[in-house]
Amino acid sequence: MSDSRTAIAQARRTVVKIGSSSLTGTDGRLNVPALEALVAVLAERRDAGHEVILVTSGAIAAAIAPLGLPGRPRDLATAQAAASVGQGLLIARYTAAFADHGLRVGQLLLTAADTLRRDHYRNAQRSIERLLELGVVPVINENDAVATDEIRFGDNDRLAALVSHVARADALVLLTDVDGLFTAPPDRPGSRHIPLVRGPEDLTGIEVTARGTAVGTGGMVTKLESVRIATASGTPVVLTTAGNARAALAGEPVGTYFTPTGKRTTRKRLWLAFAAAPKGRLILDEGAARAVQGGLASLLPAGVLDVEGAFEAGEPVELVNPAGKVIARGLVAYDSADIPALLGRHTSYLRARLGDGFDRALVHRDDLVLLRRGRKRAPANADAPAGGDGERTRPRAEAGVVPTGAIR
Known part of the structure; x- marks a missing residue:
């Protein structure tokens, strides 16, 4: 497998995932300038002849301030209500932002059950393919308004990896609030940045934590799980910050680059290995x-x-x-x-x-x-x-x- 990031720059179809922490401010409100900045980068990618699929978090986080909540809800009913309110706010912003660049969006709301049932899995694939054929940017989020345990699915990290395989994407870019993988929590003295991971052996001795941010649910553990799913099926991955999105898509040396560790397999086999219950x-x-x-x-x-x-x-x-x-x-x-x-x-x-x-x-x-x-x-x-x-x-x-x- 090649270690070159040209695989990212040349990818015909790329899945980009952005987490809640990258789309909200410290007060929990949706950070509209950050969202619009991401959309501008993705629009440039589209204008250059590449296909883009966006997997976005932020529905629940977007509703925290409008609903006057003190933070991310801990009980299921409030989390579902917040998702119901926040999803409308989130997709409205994306629709307007992409429209400024002459692009349309199509919303797909998925739950973990949609990746656990083979018929739903195939239906999601057909929907994504048809949206791309119509020149529409698919915007995918977890359907937290009707979800149960899958609200803790991993802040869409694992979902993004599964989408990258379902859609036969050539690359996956994970955008978060940390610029890649470090040997220990980045704020710890002596922690070192890891620019390249060729396989599981490069992760020996790495210390990661499961906890995400106050507004998100996914920590580095869920991101590495999504990386494992994607790279095992032949998809290269870049993990970096939202501010580095343009550089990452251009193949520049930002964040951490994970080379593929396996070959692309059938959707059915990946579904069996990573999604089926x-x-x-x-x-x-x-x-x-x-x-x-x-x-x-x-x-x-x-x-x-x-x-x-x-x-x-x-x-x-x-x-x-x-x-x-x-x-x-x-x-x-x-x-x-x-x-x-x-x-x-x-x-x-x-x-x-x-x-x-x-x-x-x-x-x-x-x-x-x-x-x-x-x-x-x-x-x-x-x-x-x-x-x-x-x-x-x-x-x-x-x-x-x-x-x-x-x-x-």
Whole structure:
């Protein structure tokens, strides 16, 4: 992977995320000049022939002063009410600011549930694509007015990373009130700025805190989580201040640049790895777990010891090794109620006893992603299974696993 920031400057499509602390003053009011300054930068980017998607926080913060609140609400009902008031104020400002540059905006309000349900995830993707085709700047925010736990989703950081993948963006720029990553809190004596992160090994010894600002919810922990999601799927990231937005988009050495650590994968696999909410678990035997973790496996009933949870065919489940460690996620092909009768059985037995349709994989290789990467083994035959421990004497064609790819 290249360490060059030209990837940012040349990106055809860029997701830019700005946090609440960058859009509000110390009194909690919406900082209109700051918003307009950001819009001017994004309009320049559009005029230069690039596409821009804006993920913005600030709805709840924008309502703090108008509603006479002492600070960010702590109870859910007040937070939802503030979001309802503040979202209108926020999008009105964006609409007017972009209109000054001859641009239209389209508002998308999402909740975490929209990234947890595959159909909603795909609908969001189609909406973003069509807005861009129409020359509209998508302005995306979390729908805090109807949210519950997702109000603490991470100040839109994780949402921005998921949007960057859904929209097939070429770069992600995270704007906050800190100019990048530091070895410790920036105000601590001896803390050093880190201009480049090539991978997880560069984060060894870095001290970050989970707490955000008084008006925001996301701290450096959530930002690094969003970076991990984006870079793992091939998207470079810059973390810097809102005041450096123009320089960051131009590829100048501001903030911290995170190089991609993986290759772009399918939306379905990224959804499974980072957004899907598992509905249950399949407990694998040692042989099946080794093969799955080695990046070689779809999962057949022969390699599964037990099933936990209640779910329907097509829902996401976790694949767990005998020690209880989650090693993969996948879309299960059977209802949970049907699986116990299949466990430990090879496909020829299931076909003979239960009929056609019961000899398919529990989790097909196209519907599987690894969460932990084991040592990869090369099979003698790409279609030959590795097997579960309980089926060592059966023909290799009836073992518990067959080859697959994986997210690294």
